[in-house]
Amino acid sequence: MLYIWSAVVAILAAVIWYCHLPLVVFPALLFVTFLASGGRNFPKVFFGTILRDLRGLSRFIKVLSTTRQHVKKKHTVADIFRQTASKHPNKVAFIFEQKTWTFQDVEEYSNRIANYFKSQGYQKGDVVALLLESCPEFACIWLGLSKLGVITALINTNLRLDSLFHCISVATVRAIIFGTDLSGAVKEIQTRIPEGVELYCLGSTTTVVRAAVNLDKKLEDSSPGMPAVNHSKSMADVLFYIYTSGTTGLPKAAVISNVRFFKMSYGVHCALNVHHDDIVYSSLPLYHSSAGIVGIGQCFFGGCTLALRRKFSASKFWDDCVETKATAVQYIGELCRYLLAQPHRPSENQHSVRLALGNGLRPQIWEEFQTRFGIKEIGEFYGSTEGTASIINIDSTPGACGFVSEIVPAAYPVVIFKVDPESGELVRGSDG
Secondary structure, eight states: OHHHHHHHHHHHHHHHHHTTOOTTHHHHHHHHHHHHHHGGGHHHHHHHHHHHHHHHHHHHHHHHHHHHHHHHTTOOHHHHHHHHHHHOTTSEEEEETTEEEEHHHHHHHHHHHHHHHHHTTOOTTOEEEEEOOSSHHHHHHHHHHHTTTOEEEEOOTTOOHHHHHHHHHHTTOSEEEEEGGGHHHHHHHGGGSOTTOEEEEESSOOSSSTTOEEHHHHHHTSOOSOOOOOSOOOTTSEEEEEEOOOTTSSOOEEEEEHHHHHHHHHHHHHHTTOOTTOEEEEOSOTTSHIIIIIIHHHHHTTOOEEEEOSSOOTTTHHHHHHHHTOSEEEEETTHHHHHHTSOOOGGGGTSOOOEEEEEOOOHHHHHHHHHHHTOSEEEEEEOOTTOSOOEEOSSOOTTOSOOOOSSOGGGSOOOOOOBOTTTOOBOTTOOO
């Protein structure tokens, strides 16, 4: 189809040149051709979707052009975050358990991480496993390691024994950083961990895991200044590994490069018009893409404040939103259904949330969720950590996970189709 329309455009241009017609005639001829190709339904489709398409196109172009600039300048996520932090160093980057971290705090903590691990001989290409509940330190640790070119393997904190050991061993890690509350999980596999793999504990000193270094104490003596590095860097460098959930066997590591992290998070930022002064509330785990990429990216690249919760709580969700003054929330899967199942409470209508962004909001509860909690915009999207394409709903159309242009479908050649869950066959009439 793309070749056909390229030929049509060329023919129309030739006709205008041959007949010495003014250039203003070209758009009119092209429109008439479109009208002729789509039949009598085309005007309805065209005028019904053109504004959405133009809005989506302009935001998509912004993502591509900004990404291209960073790629050309060989920026990494750490470089881009430093630019954000320099604009408003004293602005709150994270809210967590009634404490706040400014952008300068994040920069300095990540620098302490980088300088300490550099002093221990870590360099580009090394891999460090991170087993930690959601907290600001989680993002600061992988950010700091990335300044050395060190790759972080983000481990699911629910894994135990064989699954946990598999994720650590398959990444060929040089060290494991874990939280005190996960000492028991590390203890269970400690005898299987190869010699030479260093163990670092974050939090109060634990005696459960032998030979674990107290990372907090080491960071106290580490410099908060920018680490001096001389390794080559680019947006193509691997930032970290995110593991699949393991529904079809053991978890598998998806490689997230700096450029992939940027495009995924900044793409959502532009597509949903997230504001730099938004406060985004996320109770999702940071070891998965939704919070770990999309959520963190709103903070690192968009300059938003990110309010974190260690674990999701349906009963505390709206109370947290009121307390943190959140204007946007993240959801995934059945989280929205869990919220609807809760008894009514005053906080569910006292919040300032205008936008809910995520995936998995069922069409059957979409309008009930939006009406009951008074949320103006729903930014539903579809994509996967290991996938190669994604789509997003930019105009809160109920039940939609995204859109493909009806006018020029070849502009973004993604096809949405429906499959029979019993037979696995394509449902007739759903392949476009």
